[in-house]
Amino acid sequence: MQKIVDDIAAQMASKIEKGTVASYIPQLACVNPDQFSISVALADGSLFNAGCAQTLFSIQSISKVFTLTLALGKLGERVWNRVGREPSGDPFNSIVQLEHEQGKPRNPFVNAGAIAIADAIIQGHQPKETLAEILQFMRFLADDESIAINEKVAHSEELTGERNASLAHFMASFGHFQNPVDAVLGTYFHHCSIAMNTVQLATAGLFLANSGVNPATGYRVVSSKRARRINSLMLMCGHYDGSGEFAYRVGLPGKSGVGGGILAIAPGNASIAVWSPGLDTIGNSKLGTEALELLTQKTGWSVFGK
Template sequence: MNIHRSSELDGIQDILDEIAAAMASRTDRGKAAGYIPELACVDTGQFAIAVAGVDGQVFCGGDVGTPFSIQSVSKVFTLTLALGKLGDTIWSRVGREPSGNAFNSIMQLEHEKGRPRNPFINAGAITVADLILAGHAPREAIGEIIRFVRFLADDETIAIDEKVARSELDHGDRNASLAHFMRSFGRLDNPVDHVLGVYFHHCALAMTCRQLAVSGLYLAAGGMNPMTGTRVISAERARRINALMLTCGHYDGSGEFAYRVGLPGKSGVGGAILAVAPGKAAIAVWSPGLDPVGNSKLGAEALEMLAQRTGWSVFGA
């Protein structure tokens, strides 16, 4: 006798429609990132959400056809790529602890002699970019990152927004300071301008919410990409990346996000958040207005609503 088993995603479309309608009515939407001119002019009235289930279903709400700069969400993908190339040796170069400071802080870096606290703060991601570069030309390293993200999303149309990359290059003095500081401690192997070129370009990857959610599915499905049936990483590595996302993915707002949402997540100053419900789905939200610590204001609120309505949480129902 066949027994119908309800899907974890039953009713998700109704929930997403409800969330999108609730977000459309919000008046306090945060402020777009002002220090990157190409991001500062993005309309904060936009909102999108997508849920990609491990069973291959994808549900969307809001402005899901609009591409945006994923910014620091890309650090999840570059970390995955670096681990695949170098394994756990990367942890000699970057730590795995929450920072408790702003994402671009230099104070902690000085105290710890140029070794970044984790791979998701800017200094840590710059170090990961240095590892991926590994003596190659920046163009080759950037191409490798683009190919990897296209592989994850199963979508060859994903590309870098060159205007955003140029805007970051032209206004990246703080990140240049971090890189030169680490170089002074012997923490970077490649020329600073090469490393920053790779870093700024991968932060300028442009994706839609649907593409981003599908790209994160391997973290929800034990290292597999259920859309293509290919293994991206081991299940153990997926669990460990998720752990880092939970503890470090929202910078000095990581504890608050874990408390309110209860899922691993990685934010970016473009207004995107990629969240993972292990064994269930990958979720992408986007709203360009940021809260005071640089995370999407409506994105976090939407994920909190989603977690409440689905019961998804790594801490139990």
């Protein structure tokens, strides 16, 4: 496995087309695009890294996997009163579907859906308390107390987050929100601004590869059924309107973020985190996707067969 990840890192280092770093959040735009890292956490708890696997990056939308997990823990199946579980066929920030479906987002991974999930987990607490809870959950999953929010990124997001504000007010206009829009948006912007490296991220995702139990810590995070269901949502909706393409090429449940990270799950085998800041036109990490495609070719981990 170490040879596989080293080979992949070497191949990625030689790529000339690395995609384009997200520019709409100033704090993300200044990241060096020549970085790449990969971490593979196996179901037995062993870990294999290549590239700058200690470098922190903004996990952005990957955080939505973990806030969904938290929400399912708090509300159970009532989460699905707030968001659907179908792919939207639209870009991550589209509002058209919201109007056609009375303010209920298609799934928890489009921006509107994750904002609705943020509202669901606040439950009358202060945003600070909710953020503390989310951080604590991430530290628990990654078994690493150092994980923190990058406040500069969070602030940058708030200043440029007009589209997300629009989505939130739109949902609020249907009476769907239990908390003030600003509190919900603050929570959302901050959990997207959590900084992690691929080691931490791969570890944090292990419970999804291992029937709900984190083999590093031995703790059961969710039931095996819930782990499968979260994986199904990642596969169907984890890459916005590029989800079909990711399934076609990589064949694993995965969730991308505009910071350039991707968390992918090979059920029964491994949790994989890759990071490279350059994005393709849809907004998913270009080299990250290519690296995962190589990995499934070399390992036979595709869920769609050998």
